[in-house]
Amino acid sequence: MRTICFYFQVHQPFRIKPYRFFDIGEDHHYWDDYSNRSIMRKVAQKCYIPMNNLLLEMIHKYNGAFKVSFSISGTCLDQLEAYAPEVLESFQRLVATGHVELLNETDGHALCSLKSKNEFHNMVKSHQEKIKRLFHGYQPKVFRNTELIYSDNIGEMVAELGYDGILTEGAKHVLGWKSPNYVYQNSKNPNLKVLLKNFQLSDDIAFRFGNRTWADYPLTTDKFVNWINAIPQEEEVLNLFMDYETFGEHQWAETGIFEFMRSLPDAVFKHTNFNFSTPTEILKGARTVGKISVPTPISWADEERDLTAWLGNDLQDEAFAKLYELEDQVNAIDDAEIQRDWKYLQTSDHFYYMCTKFFSDGDIHSYFSPYETPYEAFINYMNVLSDFILRLKEKTAALPKAKKKKI
Template identity: 75%
Template sequence: MRTICFYFQVHQPYRLKPYRFFDIGDDHYYWDDFLNRSVMRRVAQKCYLPMNALLLELIERHKGAFKVTFSFSGTFMDQMEAYAPDVLESFQRLVATGQVEVLSETYGHSLASLRSKEEFARMVDQHRDKIKQLFNGYTPKVFRNTELIYSDRIGEMVHDMGYTGILTEGAKHVLGWKSPNFVYQNSIRPELKVLLKNFRLSDDIAFRFSNKTWSDYPLTVDKFISWVNAIPKSEPVLNLFMDYETFGEHQWKETGIFEFMRALPEAVLSKTDFGFSTPSEVLGQVDAISPIHVPIPISWADEERDLTAWLGNDLQDEAFDRLYELEQTVRQLDDPDLIRDWNYLQTSDHFYYMCTKFFSDGDIHSYFSPYDTPYDAFINYMNVLSDFVLRIKQKKKEVESVE
C-alpha cells in the first residue's frame, strides 16, 4: 500500500513590542506580551483546540489507520506554557495516542543552519530537551529545519546529529523532471533519507482552498481524491506538508476546511490505494530511489523556493550579520536572560517581516507582518539589537570584574 504523510508545522514567534531609539539602554524587555498572548489565544480558539479535537476524533475512529506528524517550534512551546496550557494538554493527548510523530527542529525557529554549525547544534539540542520535557520523554528521530531550509551541507550536519531523515521542499528547480513522491537521500550522507513536500497538492489545501478565483474552486474531497488517484502507481509516498494554522486561522471555519479534513481520511482509505504513515514509518518502509543534490539552500517560500524571503535584501542581511556577530560572546557568558532573548531574536519571522518583495509574494509577506512596512520592521529590530549589545557588554564587564 502506498502512503500519505501528513505533517503540520506549529509555530508562533515572540513578536517585538514597538521599541524606539530612546528606549535603548533604558528598557531591556523587548516582547509584546499583550499581542503575543492575544494571537495565541485567538489561534487557540480558531485552530489549535478545534483541530486537535478533530484529529483525536479521527485517530480514534480509524483505529490506527490514520496518523499525523507535528513539529513544534520552541517559541510556540514556550507560549503554550505561558498563555495556553489547555492547548498543550490537547497536544499531549494526541501524542499519547501513539499515532502522532513529533519532529526535531531549532528551538528558536532560527536560520542558524545557514551561519553557525555550533549554534545550530545548540538550538537542536535545546529543542530536543524541551520535547522530552513536555511529551513524557519523547525523543524525535526525524528532523525538520526552520522554513524547510535544506542543502547537502545542512543534511550532512543533521545526519551527524543522529537523525535518520529530514523533511524539505520538493522544489521544481532541484527536482527537474523527477517527482517529489519518492524517498531520496542526502548526497553527502546517503544514510540520511529525504522526504520532499508535494507542494502542489499541499498548497491546494493550505493556500488555495478558499480562493474563489482559483480555477479548481471549490476544493471538494472527491476532487482531491481524484488528484491523489492520478498519481502514477510507481510513486509510493505523498507528502502533504503545511502550517497547522491553515485550519481555522488562514482558512476560516466558514470555508468548510474542518469538514474537508473530517471527511478526507475515510475517503483516502476507502477510495484510494493510499494509507497514512508518519515520516519514521515511511523512512523505515520505503527505500530511497537516488541522492538529491542541493548545493544551494532551498526553502518552502515564494515562487523561488530559496532564501530571499529572509535574506534577500540589504535590510535583512545587515540585521542577520549584526545578530550573529554576537554569537560567541553570548555563548561564553551563558546568562539565562541573554540566552532567552538570543533565542527569540534569532526567530526567522523577524527577517521575514523585512522582506521587500511585491506582487503576490509581497501580499503573503504583509499578511503575516505586524508592521506597516519592512523598513519599520528593520528599524524596530535594530533598536532592540542595539540594546541587546549594550546588555552583553555590561554583562561581560561584570564577569571580567569578578575574575
C-alpha cells in the same frame, strides 16, 4: 506501500513591541506580551483546539490507521506553556495515542543552520530537551529545519546529530524531471533520508482551499481523491506539508476546511490504494530511489523556494550579520535572560518582516507582518539589537579575564 504523510508546522514567534531609539539603554524587555498572548489565545480558539479535537476523533474513529506528524517550534511551546496550557495538554493527548509523530527543529525557529554550526547544534539540543520534558521522554527521529530550509551541507549536519531523516520542499528547480513522491538520500551522507513536500497538492489545501477565484474551487474530497489517484502507481509517497494554522486561521472554518479534513480519510480508504503514515514509518518501509543534490539552500517559501523571504535584501543581510557577530559574546555569558533574548531574536519571522517583495508574494508577506513597512520592521529590530549589545558589553565587562580573552 503507497502512503500519505501529513506534516503540520506549529509555530508562533515572540513578537517585538514597538521599541524606539530613546528606549535603548532604558528598557530591556523587548517582547510584546499583550500581542503574543492575545494572538496565541485567538489562534488556539480558531485552530489548535478544534483541529486537535478533530484529529483525536479521527485517530480513534479509524483505530490508528489515520496518522499525522507535527513540528512544534520552541517559541510556540514556550507560549503554550505561558498562555494556553490546555492546548499543550491536547497535543500531549494526541502524542499519547501512539499515532502522532513529533519532529525536532531549532528551538528558536532560527536561521542558524545558514550561519553557525555550533549555534545550530545548541538550538537542536535545546529543542530535543524541551520535547523530552513536555512529552514524557519523547525522542524524535526525524528533523524539520526552520522553514524547510535544506541543502546538502545542512543535511550532513543533521545526519551527524543522529537523525534518520529530514523534511524539505520538493522544489522544481532542484527536482527537474524527478517526482517529489519518492524517498531520497542526502548526497553527502546517504544514511539521512529526505522526504519532499508535494507542493502542488499541499498548497491546494493550505493556500487555495478558500479562494473563490481558483479554477478548481471548491475543493472537495472527491476532487482531491481523483488527483491522488492520478499519481503514477510507482510513486509511493505523497507528502502533504503545511502550516497547522491553515485550519481555522488562514482558512477560516466558514470555508469548510474542517469538514474537508474530517471526510478525507474515509474517501482515501474507500477510493484509493493509499494509507497514512508518519515520517518514521515511511523511512522504515519505503525504498529510496537515489541521492538528491541540493548545493544551494531551498525552502518552502514563495514562488522561488529559496531564502529571499528572509535573506537577500540589504536590510535583512545587515540585521542577520549584526546578530551573529554576537554569538561568541553570548556564549560566554551565563545569564538566563540574555540567553532567552538571544534565542528569540534569532526567530526567522523577524527577518521575514523585513522582506521587500512587493509583487508575486507581497500580499502573503503583508498578511503575516505586524509592521506597516519592511523598513519599520528593520528599524524596530535594530533598536532592540542595539540595546542587546549594550547589555552584552556590560555583562562582558564583569567576566573574568580568562573568559574575556576567548571572546
